[in-house]
Amino acid sequence: MSNPKSAGVDRRRFLQGVGVGGTVAATGAPSRLFAQSGTAAPSPSTETNQGPPQSSALAARHTDAVRDAILRISREVWATPELSLSEFKSHEIHLRELEAAGFATVSRGTSGIPTAFVSEWSQGTGGPVIGYLPEYDALPGLGNAAEPTRTPGPTGAEVGHGCGHNMLGAGCTGGAIALKRMMEESGTAGTVRVYGCAAEETEGAKVYMARDNLFADLDAALAWHSAPFAGAGLVRLNAFDQIRVEFHGRTAHAGSAPWEGRSALKAAEMFGIGVQMMREHLPPSSRIHYTYQAAGEAPNVIPDFAQVWVIAREADRGSLTGLTAWLSEVAEGAAIATQTRADFIHFFGSHDLLPNEPLARQLYRHILAVPIEFTEAEQEFARGCQREMGVPEHGLATTALPFLVDISAGASTDVGDVSHQVPTGVFAWPTFPLHIGLHTWPVTACGGMSIGDKGSLNTARILAACGYDLMTDAALREAAAEDFRERRGGAPFVSPLPPDRRQPLGLDPRFIKTGTDELFADVVT
Incomplete structure (x- = not known):
């Protein structure tokens, strides 16, 4: 070479x-x-x-x-x-x-x-x-x-x-x-x-x-x-990971009895703050960007569901694995602090x-x-x-x-x-x-x-x-x-996809069929 x-x-x-x-x-x-x-x-x-x-x-x-x-x-x-x-x-x-x-x-x-x-x-x-x-x-x-x-x-x-x-x-x-x-x-x-x-x-x-x-x-x-x-x-x-973080809380009347609810939105907001607290300690090669995909429907209703789409990047898969694990801990911490539940779904990645x-x-x-x-x-x-x-x-x-x-x-x-x-x-x-x-x-x-x-x-x-x-x-x-x-190097290739992820998360359910024949019969003219 x-x-x-x-x-x-x-x-x-x-x-x-x-x-x-x-x-x-x-x-x-x-x-x-x-x-x-x-x-x-x-x-x-x-x-x-x-x-x-x-x-x-x-x-x-x-x-x-x-x-x-x-x-x-x-x-x-x-x-x-x-x-x-x-x-x-x-x-x-x-x-x-x-x-x-x-x-x-x-x-x-x-x-x-x-x-x-x-x-x-x-x-x-x-x-x-x-x-x-x-x-x-x-x-x-x-x-x-x-x-x-x-x-x-x-x-x-x-x-x-x-x-x-x-x-x-x-x-x-x-x-x-x-x-x-x-x-x-x-x-x-x-x-x-x-x-x-x-x-x-x-x-x-x-x-x-x-x-x-x-x-x-x-x-x-x-x-x-x-x-x-x-x-x-x-x-x-x-290298690249895509993650969906779902927070599940409990709805309540935001004016009459907010203490009866547990806000999934607050958990999502705390997760975002946690990501910002990470940034000072990340190497220059790290990237984290995210958007709030769901954050409640009306301000007078305590949101019982919130969702964040996160993309994380690092120079190689080994480094990215550690970064993604840290993000999972931040999500869990936000859920504990708000008495909600977090589902951390790592659904896609690449080398x-x-x-x-x-x-x-x-x-x-x-x-x-x-x-x-x-x-x-x-x-x-x-x-x-x-x-x-x-x-x-x-x-x-x-x-x-x-x-x-x-x-x-x-x-x-x-x-x-x-x-x-x-x-x-x-x-x-x-x-x-x-x-x-x-x-x-x-x-x-x-x-x-x-x-x-x-x-x-x-x-x-x-x-x-x-x-x-x-x-x-x-x-x-x-x-x-x-x-x-x-x-x-000599290490075997290991896919970054989760073992249970057989098809893309974003795939329209109408295209998920048991066979490949006539797969597009209802959409292709």
């Missing part, structure tokens, strides 16, 4: 040049990024000097051949945004294009998630197995037209792809289809597998799939994410994202091989979004960041569980303006026009090319495997 400090951007430099939501606090050109931070830009990396891999041009040709399918996925999923665990049309769009391209549907409703699936194509005997991880769920409140202003989209403003999953999914599925064509042309043996990764924004399907060991036979998994810049490197994201240096460097070589080009009309669209958001009008990034090293961020992803089972490569590509964060309406707006089209097509090319490298280069596979073993 090469020295991660040998070339690229370290954590201090990266954080000096990055703002809210992971946006670059400069124009996108690395030289200007470091000029603003007062830090000298690093020397060119080895990837810059190596030149583009031969597979890049081959992938470009085959990606162009399936251009229409890639754009259909991105545009149709964008036009019919669906929330997590409800992506009925979206997952069918992916399956339709995969089946038309010759992939076989291995499973639907995979691992207890109605909108998850696995699809694959194989050629020859044996050979590597490479997985792709498309996502396709949208977010509440971020519906927007493909306009640089806050304007309701095709289905209104209630739901929209403010995290770019329409493009993310199209790039991953499109990359898999293009890789199949490359392998057919060369006669390469191997298996291309596509995992329909539903509900990434809430209770991600990847975590349930990992518990079922569905990634265990992969040689590598590949994915990407929308960003305001292009980049790859050694980036870690936090930290484990980087893989050989895969990250190979992906970075492919990033450098693809021009980042936008028209003046696209740049003006981006500047229009920036004007509306009140941020500097620097448009879209046109230069990749230097290779990133030693980066730890506070966000989380269910890709983490995949990365703890198999070598996993992830990269970023610009699909929305600088100074704009994810989970905002400009991401939705850009994803529905030519800026988003370019993101879907360019990432499909990068993913197909890197997938082909893995299929044909045993040394690259072994380097990725060795890096994975070194970072992962």
Whole structure:
């Protein structure tokens, strides 16, 4: 494994040049990024000097051949945004294009998630197995037209792809289809597998799939994410727990006889105060955020029920286990103090994202091989979004960041569980303006026009090319495997899901059936 400090951007430099939501606090050109931070830009990396891999041009040709399918996925999923665990049309769009391209549907409703699936194509005997991880769920409140202003989209403003999953999914599925064509042309043996990764924004399907060991036979998994810049490197994201805390009290007339009641709301409030008292003693890597989901109905009635939704994050699962246990003690203490009862329901969790240096460097070589080009009309669209958001009008990034090293961020992803089972490569590509964060309406707006089209097509090319490298280069596979073993260690994979949690807590009861046949008969038209 090469020295991660040998070339690229370290954590201090990266954080000096990055703002809210992971946006670059400069124009996108690395030289200007470091000029603003007062830090000298690093020397060119080895990837810059190596030149583009031969597979890049081959992938470009085959990606162009399936251009229409890639754009259909991105545009149709964008036009019919669906929330997590409800992506009925979206997952069918992916399956339709995969089946038309010759992939076989291995499973639907995979691992207890109605909108998850696995699809694959194989050629020859044996050979590597490479997985792709498309996502396709949208977010509440971020519906927007493909306009640089806050304007309701095709289905209104209630739901929209403010995290770019329409493009993310199209790039991953499109990359898999293009890789199949490359392998057919060369006669390469191997298996291309596509995992329909539903509900990434809430209770991600990847975590349930990992518990079922569905990634265990992969040689590598590949994915990407929308960003305001292009980049790859050694980036870690936090482990993640989701918790529901329910407090049960006793109702009473708040004016006539409040002493007869026991307020669940007061218990929830005390729990919140307890969390604030924790913060002074938490390491910088810790994150706790929560919202009150239920807090009573009327002020003249003592509430007998209150509910808090808590998200906790830490640098790794071991540290997070201790943090979650402390939160449980705070909940119990609040219940004791208010003579109520607390139910502490830890219903979901994921691992930290484990980087893989050989895969990250190979992906970075492919990033450098693809021009980042936008028209003046696209740049003006981006500047229009920036004007509306009140941020500097620097448009879209046109230069990749230097290779990133030693980066730890506070966000989380269910890709983490995949990365703890198999070598996993992830990269970023610009699909929305600088100074704009994810989970905002400009991401939705850009994803529905030519800026988003370019993101879907360019990432499909990068993913197909890197997938082909893995299929044909045993040394690259072994380097990725060795890096994975070194970072992962010898401990067995243990799912963060509670053993009794077989399906997502947020799953609509009408979709919970005993069989998988006709699972969507009552909702899909």
